[in-house]
Amino acid sequence: MSNAYILSDMTWLEAKDAFAKAELAIVPIGAFEQHGPFMTFEVDTVRAYGFGKLLAERLYPRVILAPPITFGISHHHMKFPGTITLEHDTFHAVIRDIVRSLMAHGMNQFFLVNGHGGNNPALEEMIVRLRHELGIKIAVSHPTTMGNEVTKNRPKAALGIHCGEGETSQAMYLAPHVVHPERIVPGAVRGYPYKNLSKSSGIVYPSTWDELTENGALGDATEASAELGKQIIDAALLKASEFLVDFMDKNAKT
Numbered sequence: 488m489s490n491a492y493i494l495s496d497m498t499w500l501e502a503k504d505a506f507a508k509a510e511l512a513i514v515p516i517g518a519f520e521q522h523g524p525f526m527t528f529e530v531d532t533v534r535a536y537g538f539g540k541l542l543a544e545r546l547y548p549r550v551i552l553a554p555p556i557t558f559g560i561s562h563h564h565m566k567f568p569g570t571i572t573l574e575h576d577t578f579h580a581v582i583r584d585i586v587r588s589l590m591a592h593g594m595n596q597f598f599l600v601n602g603h604g605g606n607n608p609a610l611e612e613m614i615v616r617l618r619h620e621l622g623i624k625i626a627v628s629h630p631t632t633m634g635n636e637v638t639k640n641r642p643k644a645a646l647g648i649h650c651g652e653g654e655t656s657q658a659m660y661l662a663p664h665v666v667h668p669e670r671i672v673p674g675a676v677r678g679y680p681y682k683n684l685s686k687s688s689g690i691v692y693p694s695t696w697d698e699l700t701e702n703g704a705l706g707d708a709t710e711a712s713a714e715l716g717k718q719i720i721d722a723a724l725l726k727a728s729e730f731l732v733d734f735m736d737k738n739a740k741t
């Protein structure tokens with residue numbers, strides 16, 4: 488029964504029952520940003536929500552799935568027409584307000600499912616603040632990172648995350664309507680804008696995507712497939728569900 492754990496499918500009557508049974512709320516967080524010439528703006532949101540649905544299905548009735556947050560931190564994509572970003576303060580405030588609303592319905596454990604790498608620094612700061620300010624149990628997850636053992640030996644997957652093989656495969660599996668497979672091209676990568684800059688160089692510079700790539704894509708998704716996407720998502724689901732069972736079991740005893 489799909490509406491047994493998906494809050495968006497419920498009336499308040501079903502929600503009353505679901506909150507009475509649930510121990511934890513899953514909150515998917517995406518973005519509305521350009522994804523190269525072959526994927527639409529909502530890729531990160533539909534991946535986070537799609538993953539959240541599969542995770543909630545496994546853990547029902549112990550969890551409830553909140554609607555997705557459809558905007559994120561996307562300043563670095565603003566040179567590409569159509570991207571919409573939240574300011575950091577707004578992003579923090581939206582998450583805090585959603586958490587506090589779910590707390591009002593009895594939730595004190597939260598699992599954020601993040602579909603957009605650009606949200607990571609803000610979310611990792613946010614969960615520390617929320618844990619200590621509100622006294623809740625909260626963790627954030629990145630399905631792409633949780634599933635990266637599947638792609639680690641695929642040379643094209645290592646080239647880049649944004650519009651790369653892993654992300655595109657996940658989108659093909661979870662939400663094929665956001666992908667135009669016939670338009671897939673490798674990222675027209677420019678490289679880092681300054682000397683000695685890289686992911687692991689020890690120097691942090693907030694590059695914008697127009698500095699890094701001409702067509703908005705990094706990596707190479709030409710061998711992406713729904714089958715690969717399923718493998719990545721299944722690996723991430725296993726890790727997330729094992730973590731959450733342990734998380735909820737141990738928190739139930741404290």
Ligand SMILES: [Zn+2]
Binds near residue numbers: 531602650
């Ligand atoms: Zn993305």
